Structure formats: structure tokens, C-alpha cells
Amino acid sequence: MNAVEIGEPASGSCAGSLHGFRVRVYYEDTDAGGIVYHANYLKFAERARTEFLRLCGIGQDAMRTENGIGFAVRRCVVDFQAPARLDDVLEVRTRLHGVKGARVNAEQWLYKVMDNKVEHDWCVRLKLELASIGRYGRPVRLPERVRETFKMALVT
Amino acid sequence: MNAVEIGEPASGSCAGSLHGFRVRVYYEDTDAGGIVYHANYLKFAERARTEFLRLCGIGQDAMRTENGIGFAVRRCVVDFQAPARLDDVLEVRTRLHGVKGARVNAEQWLYKVMDNKVEHDWCVRLKLELASIGRYGRPVRLPERVRETFKMALVT
Amino acid sequence: MNAVEIGEPASGSCAGSLHGFRVRVYYEDTDAGGIVYHANYLKFAERARTEFLRLCGIGQDAMRTENGIGFAVRRCVVDFQAPARLDDVLEVRTRLHGVKGARVNAEQWLYKVMDNKVEHDWCVRLKLELASIGRYGRPVRLPERVRETFKMALVT
Amino acid sequence: MNAVEIGEPASGSCAGSLHGFRVRVYYEDTDAGGIVYHANYLKFAERARTEFLRLCGIGQDAMRTENGIGFAVRRCVVDFQAPARLDDVLEVRTRLHGVKGARVNAEQWLYKVMDNKVEHDWCVRLKLELASIGRYGRPVRLPERVRETFKMALVT
Numbered sequence: 001m002n003a004v005e006i007g008e009p010a011s012g013s014c015a016g017s018l019h020g021f022r023v024r025v026y027y028e029d030t031d032a033g034g035i036v037y038h039a040n041y042l043k044f045a046e047r048a049r050t051e052f053l054r055l056c057g058i059g060q061d062a063m064r065t066e067n068g069i070g071f072a073v074r075r076c077v078v079d080f081q082a083p084a085r086l087d088d089v090l091e092v093r094t095r096l097h098g099v100k101g102a103r104v105n106a107e108q109w110l111y112k113v114m115d116n117k118v119e120h121d122w123c124v125r126l127k128l129e130l131a132s133i134g135r136y137g138r139p140v141r142l143p144e145r146v147r148e149t150f151k152m153a154l155v156t
Numbered sequence: 157m158n159a160v161e162i163g164e165p166a167s168g169s170c171a172g173s174l175h176g177f178r179v180r181v182y183y184e185d186t187d188a189g190g191i192v193y194h195a196n197y198l199k200f201a202e203r204a205r206t207e208f209l210r211l212c213g214i215g216q217d218a219m220r221t222e223n224g225i226g227f228a229v230r231r232c233v234v235d236f237q238a239p240a241r242l243d244d245v246l247e248v249r250t251r252l253h254g255v256k257g258a259r260v261n262a263e264q265w266l267y268k269v270m271d272n273k274v275e276h277d278w279c280v281r282l283k284l285e286l287a288s289i290g291r292y293g294r295p296v297r298l299p300e301r302v303r304e305t306f307k308m309a310l311v312t
Numbered sequence: 313m314n315a316v317e318i319g320e321p322a323s324g325s326c327a328g329s330l331h332g333f334r335v336r337v338y339y340e341d342t343d344a345g346g347i348v349y350h351a352n353y354l355k356f357a358e359r360a361r362t363e364f365l366r367l368c369g370i371g372q373d374a375m376r377t378e379n380g381i382g383f384a385v386r387r388c389v390v391d392f393q394a395p396a397r398l399d400d401v402l403e404v405r406t407r408l409h410g411v412k413g414a415r416v417n418a419e420q421w422l423y424k425v426m427d428n429k430v431e432h433d434w435c436v437r438l439k440l441e442l443a444s445i446g447r448y449g450r451p452v453r454l455p456e457r458v459r460e461t462f463k464m465a466l467v468t
Numbered sequence: 469m470n471a472v473e474i475g476e477p478a479s480g481s482c483a484g485s486l487h488g489f490r491v492r493v494y495y496e497d498t499d500a501g502g503i504v505y506h507a508n509y510l511k512f513a514e515r516a517r518t519e520f521l522r523l524c525g526i527g528q529d530a531m532r533t534e535n536g537i538g539f540a541v542r543r544c545v546v547d548f549q550a551p552a553r554l555d556d557v558l559e560v561r562t563r564l565h566g567v568k569g570a571r572v573n574a575e576q577w578l579y580k581v582m583d584n585k586v587e588h589d590w591c592v593r594l595k596l597e598l599a600s601i602g603r604y605g606r607p608v609r610l611p612e613r614v615r616e617t618f619k620m621a622l623v624t
Contacts, residue, residue: 007478008584009492009557024477026518027528028349028511032342032398033220035293038229039198039340043496046195050494060495061555064189073194077233083293086344087529089477116476137191137239163322164428165336165401180321182362183372184355184507186500188554193496199340206338216339217399242500243373245321272320345532347605350541351510358507376501385506389545395605449503449551 011051012092017153019055019094021048022113025084035083041124042078045108048092056149067143068135071104075129082112082123089113090123099150102139104130167207168248173309175211175250177204178269181240191239197280198234201264204248212305223299224291227260231285238268238279245269246279255306258295260286323363324404329465331367331406333360334425337396347395353436354390357420360404368461379455380447383416387441394424394435401425402435411462414451416442479519480560485621487523487562489516490581493552503551509592510546513576516560524617535611536603539572543597550580550591557581558591567618570607572598 012021023044031037049071053060064070084090090110097105109122134140142150168177179200187193205227209216220226240246246266253261265278290296298306324333335356343349361383365372376382396402402422409417421434446452454462480489491512499505517539521528532538552558558578565573577590602608610618 006481006488006490006559007475009490010475010478013474020474022474022477024515024519026511026515027343027345028351028514030344031339032344032346033226033228033339034344037340038232039195039202042195042198043494046496047492047494051492059555061553064554070189072189072239073234073236075233075235076194077231078229079231080229083228085529086532087527091474162325162332162334162403163319165334166319166322169318176318178318178321180359182355182359183499183501184358184505187495188498188500188502189495190500195496199338202340203336203338207336215399217397220398241373242376243371247318345538345540350544351507351514354507354510382501384501384551385546385548387545387547388506389543390541391543392541395540 011054012048014052014055014153017095019048019052021051021092021094023047023090023092025086025088025090027086030086035085036088038078038080041080041084041110042076042126044090044092044110045094045126045128048094048108049106052094056153058146058149063143063146069132069140069143071130072133072137073128074103074131077127079125080123081121081125084110084112084123091118096150096153099142099147099154102132102141104132104142104150106130167211168204170208170211170309173251175204175208177207177248177250179203179246179248181242181244181246183242186242191241192244194234194236197236197240197266198232198282200246200248200266201250201282201284204250204264205262208250212309214302214305219299219302225288225296225299227286228289228293229284230259230287233283235281236279237277237281240266240268240279247274252306252309255298255303255310258288258297260288260298260306262286323366324360326364326367326465329407331360331364333363333404333406335359335402335404337398337400337402339398342398347397348400350392353392353396353422354388354438356402356404356422357406357438357440360406360420361418364406368465370458370461375455375458381444381452381455383442384445384449385440386415386443389439391437392435393433393437396422396424396435403430408462408465411454411459411466414444414453416444416454416462418442479522480516482520482523482621485563487516487520489519489560489562491515491558491560493554493556493558495554498554503553504556506548509548509552509578510544510594512558512560512578513562513594513596516562516576517574520562524621526614526617531611531614537600537608537611539598540601540605541596542571542599545595547593548591549589549593552578552580552591559586564618564621567610567615567622570600570609572600572610572618574598 108126110124112119264282266280268275420438422436424431576594578592
């Protein structure tokens with residue numbers, strides 16, 4: 001089997017300051033109501049934030065190992081407007097709103113994708129307040145390099 | 157093995173209009189950061205709401221089968237103040253705030269329990285807007301019986 | 313609210329060498345097929361093993377912190393005979409079969425519970441090979457105290 | 469934002485009768501031990517089987533809606549040889565072994581991928597017995613079209 005033929009897990013892509021990343025809905029994500037279990041949208045959103053960081057050159061595992069720093073969600077406001085179902089493709093769009101000290105604000109929208117077209121209205125929207133925390137759970141300033149990277153993502 | 161000896165899964169209990177329910181943190185709930193993965197607090201909260209309904213005599217499976225009605229989360233605002241860890245016991249406290257048409261508002265707080273004492277400060281707080289929805293995802297008025305039950309929970 | 317009234321999360325109980333522990337099926341455990349998602353039975357089984365250890369006086373978090381030791385599943389054979397659904401209560405029965413060096417063998421059965429009666433036939437059965445592993449993932453002999461506790465559980 | 473630039477969720481690819489599909493390990497997949505929680509490998513494997521079916525032109529949601537048929541895992545034997553960690557890429561390889569009546573046998577291996585190279589030894593291996601089941605959970609013969617598709621996958 002030629003490994004090169006198999007698609008790498010996607011990291012999404014950036015257009016200006018907006019990052020887009022697609023996920024597929026599997027059985028594991030759904031519940032007996034036939035739709036995606038509400039808490040699982042937060043998982044999709046977190047995958048997208050991770051890939052956004054990866055595209056910015058920030059590996060979370062390295063950041064945790066080298067700097068002892070991780071991101072924690074401090075607050076999230078989630079609006080659920082329409083349900084996603086088994087086999088759906090969702091596009092998660094992520095935008096940073098502000099970076100200050102140990103705090104990052106972000107907004108994310110999940111859209112259904114049909115025939116490779118993103119639908120006009122979002123299904124789920126998240127407004128997030130994240131904090132960079134150190135080994136003992138205390139907030140710590142973001143490493144200079146990371147803060148600069150984020151600021152560039154804000155400007156473009 | 158005497159089946160009676162084994163504790164039933166708890167339904168929690170009500171004191172006035174406040175429902176309390178305890179959960180244990182297992183490996184499945186934690187992540188590589190050593191703490192409970194943020195989206196999993198929403199699962200704990202949903203377990204507590206389910207048990208609150210059960211104590212009120214409302215079985216969600218029966219409601220879905222007989223009335224074709226389920227509850228959907230429309231909006232949640234989640235504040236994360238302190239992390240829970242493996243083996244922790246958490247108490248989820250649930251209070252209804254309003255019932256109107258197809259809409260229910262609720263607030264939930266998760267507290268750590270140490271030596272059977274509930275800590276003073278909450279770890280996680282959720283403010284929720286729930287809707288009763290019918291077979292096709294449209295909002296439908298809550299059945300009279302359910303609305304009455306909820307209103308009694310509000311008064312006491 | 314009187315915290316004492318609220319049931320603690322159950323640890324199950326032992327009758328001879330057989331441990332019993334009950335779990336409730338919530339929305340989070342089900343999938344769009346209307347039944348419990350197959351991988352989630354492994355979570356129920358792991359919760360039961362954790363509570364079995366707790367009843368034996370073995371806290372996994374303490375074991376990890378003090379001895380740097382954790383349990384890893386090396387092999388599991390899972391037979392799925394009948395599906396569980398939303399709102400079902402399941403009893404997980406756990407029996408140890410052998411303890412040797414770093415290795416523990418166990419068998420677990422999940423039964424449906426109706427009106428507090430355990431059904432005759434199991435839904436899911438697991439045969440497990442567990443290993444105690446150290447900080448770097450290498451197998452390490454179980455601490456003497458733990459091995460003795462397990463051997464007592466085997467004899468009775 | 470140009471939707472076309474964003475990678476679709478991958479479906480993997482087939483080389484002969486072997487299907488390959490890659491997944492990324494996120495925080496949600498890990499536990500406090502710092503590694504992937506054992507039950508979550510079963511989720512990765514199920515994603516891969518779903519994508520294998522999709523590549524074969526078999527949509528599980530359509531199959532369920534049109535034919536009232538779904539796949540259920542009857543038995544799985546899982547060997548865990550090495551743990552995966554946060555940020556790892558895993559390749560799931562799937563091979564069908566036999567299709568008969570309502571039964572399908574399959575084998576799956578999960579390998580770590582480093583610098584786009586698949587490691588020599590697998591981390592996790594699954595041997596599965598699947599059954600096609602109808603609306604009431606009874607085994608039903610696979611639709612002719614699906615059986616033919618599977619047989620072609622076996623021959624090549």
C-alpha cells in the first residue's frame with residue numbers, strides 16, 4: 001500500500017484571519033435523537049482550534065512539553081441553531097478576536113457543507129474565552145513567539 | 157450475588173427547587189492535561205437534568221416514544237472556574253428558572269465533593285436555554301402534564 | 313440543600329469474588345441507531361473495574377501518584393449479544409481470573425436490569441488481559457499490597 | 469473564504485483490498501495517563517470502516533433510510549501493543565476477510581505515522597465480526613449490491 005496516496009488528516013486553511021476546517025459526522029458523534037449530541041460540537045470546535053494552531057506553527061504537545069503551557073477554555077457561549085446528522089460534513093470557521101496577556105478571545109461557526117458548498121446559515125456558533133495556563137493551572141502570559149503569531153493572524 | 161445489595165444508579169434528590177446529583181470522574185472523562193476535558197462537563201450536566209426529570213416522573217425515552225418530544229439545548233453559557241480531576245466526586249446542582257411554551261431555562265453548578273462535603277465555590281456553571289422539539293425538530297409546546305410538573309418545581 | 317441526602321456515586325458491592333456495579337444509559341452513550349454505541353460498553357466496564365479497585369482499597373489516582381503505576385488494557389475480547397438503549401440500567405459484573413507478575417486477567421458481563429431484577433442473559437461480555445505499567449509505559453510488577461488484595465479477591 | 473481550498477474530510481484510499489485512512493489524535497481522545505483512552509481506538513476503527521464503505525459507494529445513512537439496514541459489531545478482539553499520544557497521526561488499515569449472508573469479517577490495524585512514513589509495527593489490531601441488522605435488530609442478508617461490492621473488494 002502506497003502511504004503517499006492516503007490523504008493526511010487535514011489541517012484546514014486560512015483565508016485572511018479566518019481559518020476553515022472540515023469534519024465528518026460519524027456514529028460516535030450522534031445520539032438516539034438521530035442528531036449530533038450537543039456536547040460533541042465542542043469537540044469539533046476544539047479540533048479546529050488545534051489545527052489552526054498547527055497551521056500557525058504552534059504544536060500544543062510541544063508547547064506543553066517545552067513551555068509547560070496549555071490552553072484552557074474559561075468561558076464559552078454556544079448557540080445551537082440547526083442540528084447536524086450522521087454522514088454530514090461540517091466546516092468549522094475560527095477567528096481570533098483579541099490576544100492580551102494570558103487571554104485569547106475567539107469565535108467559531110459550524111456550517112453544513114453540501115456538495116462541497118458551504119450553507120449560508122451556521123448550525124452552531126461558539127464565543128470563547130481561552131487562557132494560557134502553566135503546569136499548576138495558573139494563568140501565564142503567552143510565550144512571545146505565540147503572541148506575535150496570533151497578532152499577525154489578527155491583522156491579516 | 158444478591159442484586160439488592162448493589163446500589164442503583166442514583167437519581168439525586170431535591171431540596172426545594174434545587175436538584176442535586178453526584179458523578180464520579182473516570183479515566184474516560186479526563187484528557188492528557190490531567191483534568192476533565194471541558195466538553196465532558198456538559199455530559200455530567202445532561203445526566204443531572206435527565207435524573208431531575210426522572211425524579212419529576214418524566215422519562216425522556218417514554219416522552220420521545222409516546223409524545224414524539226425531546227429536549228434540545230438551544231443555548232448554553234458555560235463558565236469554567238476550576239478543573240476537576242480523576243477520582244473526584246462532583247455534585248451537579250440544577251435549578252429551573254422559567255417554563256414558557258416550548259422553552260425551559262435552567263442553571264446548573266458543578267461543585268467538588270471532599271469527604272462527603274460540598275466545597276464552597278463551584279468549578280463549572282452552566283446557564284441553559286432548552287426547547288421541547290417534536291419529531292421533525294420543530295419546537296412544540298410542552299405537554300400540559302410536564303409543564304405543570306415543572307411549575308411545581310419552580311414554586312417549591 | 314442537605315448534601316447528605318444525595319446518594320454518593322455508587323461503588324457497587326462484592327458477593328464472594330464477583331463485583332457488581334450499575335450504570336444508567338444516557339443520551340451521551342447512544343448513537344443514531346437508537347442503541348448504545350459499541351465502544352461505550354468498554355467505558356462502562358472500565359468504570360466498574362475502577363470501582364472494584366476502590367472497594368479493594370486501591371485508588372488509581374494514588375497508585376499513579378505514589379507508585380507511578382497504572383493499569384493498561386493489553387487485550388480484550390468483546391462479545392455483543394443484545395443492545396442496550398436510552399434509560400436502561402445495566403449491571404456490570406466483574407471477576408478476576410488470575411494475577412501474576414504485572415498481569416491481571418478479568419472477565420466482565422453486562423446485564424440489563426428491569427424493575428431491579430437482573431435479566432438472565434448478558435448483553436455484552438468482555439475478557440480482558442490487563443498489565444500494570446510504570447511511568448514509561450513498561451510493565452512493572454504489581455505492588456505487593458495490591459497483589460495480595462487481588463489474591464484475596466480470587467480466593468473468596 | 470474560498471471553500472475549495474479547505475481539504476474535505478479524507479475518505480482514505482484503497483490499494484488492492486486494503487483500505488488506508490488517517491486520523492489525528494486530539495485532546496478529546498486522550499486520558500489522564502497521557503495516552504489515547506483505550507476505547508477510543510474503536511472509534512478510530514469505526515471511522516475507517518465508514519470511509520471504506522463510502523469509497524465502495526455505500527452510504528450508511530442511505531442504507532439505513534432506504535433499506536432499514538445497519539451494521540452491528542458482534543465480536544471484536546482488540547490487541548493493544550503500543551500507545552498513541554496527543555498530536556500523533558494514525559493510519560488505520562482495513563481488510564475484509566469474508567462476506568456470508570448477514571455476516572462480514574474484517575481485520576484492522578492502527579499504525580503510527582511519522583513524517584508521512586508509516587511505522588513498521590502496529591499499535592492496535594482489531595479482528596471484527598460484523599452483522600447487517602434490520603430495523604428490529606434482527607440479522608438480515610446484505611443487499612445484493614452491497615454483497616457484490618464487498619466480494620469485489622475481497623478479490624482484488
